[in-house]
Ligand SMILES: Nc1ncnc2c1ncn2[C@@H]1O[C@H](COP(=O)(O)OP(=O)(O)O)[C@@H](O)[C@H]1O
Ligand SMILES: O=P(O)(O)OC[C@H]1O[C@](O)(COP(=O)(O)O)[C@@H](O)[C@@H]1O
């Protein structure tokens with residue numbers, strides 16, 4: 001993102017022993033003399049018995065929990081939860097909810113829990129659903145959301161509100177918010193959506209409106225940084241097991257059987273990595289962060305031949321963004337984008353299946369039986385599992401508490417197992433990627449026993465970047481570069497060897 005108003009409005013507080021709080025904006029930052037009210041939860045029988053129910057104003061959560069004896073305390077985020085005082089009277093709240101981007105298990109649970117949280121905890125009755133993503137603000141009718149309407153929606157996949165890509169028109173969206181008298185906006189979506197939420201927040205602030213803009217991170221790819229993981233991710237990994245099992249059954253039932261499974265992951269291979277680690281039936285996992293090649297010594301074909309000779313069958317899991325550089329080399333480059341500006345990827349699963357078949361069709365090679373399974377939309381269209389449902393509930397309730405307490409311009413997110421409020425700029429600054437020099441990828445390699453498929457020059461490059469980035473991380477830990485000069489993300493270059501995902505933080 002280009003430098004914006006919020007860059008100069010970052011709230012970074014420094015404390016003793018290198019403590020840093022990357023705080024989120026509050027109405028008080030740009031509106032003077034706002035009245036406050038006692039939190040209605042004080043007299044709620046469910047909460048009044050809870051000891052220390054209200055979050056202390058000094059409670060913060062560290063971004064890094066692994067520390068050394070002499071390292072500074074580092075970056076912290078504001079702990080989420082209810083505050084003693086709120087900035088809205090229940091009757092004055094007019095909230096709305098919008099879902100944007102691709103589907104993800106748990107969207108309906110988040111919608112349900114925002115509506116129920118506002119109603120049951122804060123006595124708020126005016127909640128609107130925006131139909132069909134950002135463009136729904138100015139081009140569609142709204143839906144009245146009550147606890148009754150949303151009662152059992154968590155049992156359904158998708159989003160009852162509908163979603164879309166593109167259509168983000170900041171002026172029109174903020175005009176609509178203003179015209180309708182909406183004062184809390186809950187925006188559920190991925191990296192693109194959170195950027196959209198940021199510009200809405202900036203325009204709201206520019207107009208001096210008392211409107212809370214709250215993001216709830218949604219991404220099946222787990223590509224949002226800072227947070228431990230995104231909701232729906234566990235459900236997706238679980239569902240992917242069914243496709244991997246099917247590929248395994250097919251492959252063991254035929255001589256030299258090969259099962260190829262494509263999983264989602266545009267720039268981040270988390271689903272493929274975790275589905276592989278969970279399954280134990282996968283012989284080879286290919287992700288966008290780890291370059292590979294097909295022909296010659298140490299290449300994929302050599303490994304397939306070896307595995308088939310050893311075991312007589314094999315399963316390959318490939319993330320949709322893996323090997324895109326190879327595809328563009330061998331196919332005519334397509335530079336198409338979706339309505340949000342995301343690059344449209346070519347079907348790597350189909351491509352690799354053809355390549356493997358062509359290779360083994362050559363004279364003197366063994367005959368193979370290859371089955372290609374593409375469950376990508378199946379794994380994101382299902383309802384969330386039990387643990388994701390709990391996670392969605394916490395995210396939604398935290399978002400509601402934050403908005404009621406007058407915070408704005410933040411994303412509700414789990415950091416080291418605690419609910420926090422994260423400033424938008426931290427969410428937007430980079431994509432979360434699998435770090436292939438980290439232990440998790442090493443665990444995967446040792447579980448599948450696959451080679452790293454890296455040419456010596458790729459390996460040197462990756463190692464070099466890892467060393468460089470660990471130095472950068474140390475600088476980041478010392479926090480000399482937070483609060484103003486932290487590097488902005490480069491445009492994604494999927495499959496590019498120079499973009500091996502070395503600089504990320506959360507690896508689940
Ligand atoms: N840089 C941006 N500024 C404003 N709006 C954006 C930006 N990037 C994406 N959006 C909007 O956010 C919405 C969702 O983005 P998209 O990339 O499709 O999905 P996701 O949020 O899941 O990553 C779309 O309506 C898109 O127009
Ligand atoms: O075909 P669609 O609906 O554009 O979705 C495909 C994309 O959506 C995703 O599932 C998730 O992307 P977002 O969360 O950024 O929307 C990607 O893995 C995939 O490339």
Ligand SMILES: [Mg+2]
Pocket residue numbers: 101190191192
């Ligand atoms: Mg996205």
